[in-house]
Amino acid sequence: FVEKENIKGKNLNDFFPKEVADRLNKTISTVLGSQKMEILEVTVQVANRMIDYECRFVPLNKTHVLTIARDISKPKAIQNTLHLRNKALDAAGNGIVIVDAQQPNLPIIYCNFAFTEITGYSREEVIGENCQFLQNDDRDQEAIVTMAKAIKKGEECRVFLRNYRKDGTLFWNDLSITPLFNENQRLTHFIGVQNDVTEMHNAKNQLEQYA
Numbered sequence: 086f087v088e089k090e091n092i093k094g095k096n097l098n099d100f101f102p103k104e105v106a107d108r109l110n111k112t113i114s115t116v117l118g119s120q121k122m123e124i125l126e127v128t129v130q131v132a133n134r135m136i137d138y139e140c141r142f143v144p145l146n147k148t149h150v151l152t153i154a155r156d157i158s159k160p161k162a163i164q165n166t167l168h169l170r171n172k173a174l175d176a177a178g179n180g181i182v183i184v185d186a187q188q189p190n191l192p193i194i195y196c197n198f199a200f201t202e203i204t205g206y207s208r209e210e211v212i213g214e215n216c217q218f219l220q221n222d223d224r225d226q227e228a229i230v231t232m233a234k235a236i237k238k239g240e241e242c243r244v245f246l247r248n249y250r251k252d253g254t255l256f257w258n259d260l261s262i263t264p265l266f267n268e269n270q271r272l273t274h275f276i277g278v279q280n281d282v283t284e285m286h287n288a289k290n291q292l293e294q295y296a
Contacts, residue, residue, distance in 0.1 A: 105129055109140070113150050116142045126157070137161045171195075180204070180279040182216060186264070186272045190215050191236070194274075203281050205251035216277065219248040219258070232262065239264045239272045245282075257286040 087100055097106040105127050112125045123142045128135055137158045143151040174181050180200035184191045192213045201207055204219065211218075220229065228246035235242035241263045248258040259282045265274040 101129060112142050116144050116150050120144045182277045184216065184275045186274050221249045223247050235262060236275065256281050256283045
C-alpha cells in the first residue's frame, strides 16, 4: 500500500491515521525500553478495504526494532463468525450439543446454555464427556439401540428416550441427531438437539388412562 522507495526515512505518521500511528509509536517505545517483544493488532485501510494486521515488534538493539506485520483478516472474520454462531446457539431454546465424531468416545466439545438449564450440568462438567451419562444406568432402551446404529452409520436420527438430570430426576428427551461432514465427505461431528417433553409425555399418559 506504499511503494518501498517511499518508505525509507519517513515517519509512521506519514502513512497511517493518527490513532494507528500513535499506537504503533507507543509500542515501539515500549519495546525499546523493555527489550521484550510486543504484539499489537491494528486495522488499516488498503485500497478501499479495511485489513486487520497482527504486528510483532522485536527489539534488535537499544535503537532498532524489527516489525513483522501479518494479515489476519480472514482468521479474524472466521473468529467473528464463530462468535456470532455461539451467541445464536446460546440464545436457542433447545438444548444443543456438538460432539467430535473423529474421537472414539464421541466427546462433547460444545453445549449451549439451554442444555445446562435442562440437565443441571455445567459446561465444565460435560465438555469432554460422552452423552451417555444422561442415561445413568437406564441403558435398556430401544431408543439407545436406534441411536447407536445411526451414529455408527453416520446417519441422522430422531429418538425419544429417558434421560436424567444432575439431581437424578427423570426427563423425557426428544432428541434429534445430525451428522456433519467436511469437504472430503468425512464425518467430523454430530449435532444433537434435545427438547424436554416431560410435560407432554405425562399429559399423554393421563389421557390414555382416562380413555
